[in-house]
Amino acid sequence: MDSTVTKKDLLDSRYLRMAQIWAENSYCQRRQVGAIIVKDKMIISDGYNGTPVGFENVCEDENDHTKAYVLHAEANAITKVAQSNNSSYGATLYVTTSPCIECSKLIIQSGIKRVVFGEYYRITDGVELLKRAGIECIQLECVDGKYIRKEL
Ligand SMILES: [Zn+2]
Numbered sequence: 001m002d003s004t005v006t007k008k009d010l011l012d013s014r015y016l017r018m019a020q021i022w023a024e025n026s027y028c029q030r031r032q033v034g035a036i037i038v039k040d041k042m043i044i045s046d047g048y049n050g051t052p053v054g055f056e057n058v059c060e061d062e063n064d065h066t067k068a069y070v071l072h073a074e075a076n077a078i079t080k081v082a083q084s085n086n087s088s089y090g091a092t093l094y095v096t097t098s099p100c101i102e103c104s105k106l107i108i109q110s111g112i113k114r115v116v117f118g119e120y121y122r123i124t125d126g127v128e129l130l131k132r133a134g135i136e137c138i139q140l141e142c143v144d145g146k147y148i149r150k151e152l
Contacts, residue, residue, distance in 0.1 A: 009140075012094070012116050013147040015043075016140050019094040020118065022046050023073070028059035030066060031097070035073035037081060037112070039091035045084070047076030074103035078110050088112055098139070099126040108133045116140055127152060 015036055023034030026048040037045040049072050051057060059070045071079070074095055081088045089111035093099075098117045099107060104126035107115060114136045120127075130137050131152065139150040 009147070009149055011041075012138065012149075013140055015092075015094045016096070016116055016118055016147070018043075019046075019073075020096050023048055023096050026050055026059075026073075027057040028066070028070065030060060030064070033073040033095065033097050035077040035093060035095040037077050037088055037091050037093050039086070039088070044086040044088070044091065045077045045080045047071075047073045047078075047080060049073045050076065072100065072103050074099050075106055078106050078112075081110070092116060097121050098124065099130065101126045101129055104129040108135065114138070118142060 015038055019034040019036045022036060023032040026032040028049050033049045035047045036043055049070060050059060051070055059066055061067055074093060078088060091112050092114040093107060093112050094116050096118045098121045099115065100121065100123065107130060112135065115130055116138045118140060120139060127137050137152040139152060140147040141150060
């Protein structure tokens, strides 16, 4: 990061790095995605892409397509909050890849107010939807170990 980096950027980049490490838990072969939900500087949830509880940890079918019942990291993190005594209202979601449109709907409805992500997924309609809902979207792109902030 350059000299214009704020304390907030530094915290954002650290939480995003945690989401990146958390993505390593995923059994998915095609893409590993991790998510962390932070509220009042507390991590209230986490998730990575994978099959629902009780299903075998195989994300792809015999044709190497992702199974329809695989949950995305964001969906796993949000539904984990639903099982807890926490509330995602006003929280920030850190996710390694920009959210898809399905997850974006969940993000809006769960009251999350900020989304910080690493790489931009090729389909960007999810981020467009988040912006329409007034959710602050920030890309922190990692280039040579340094995070570059992009307001969206
Ligand atoms: Zn998704």
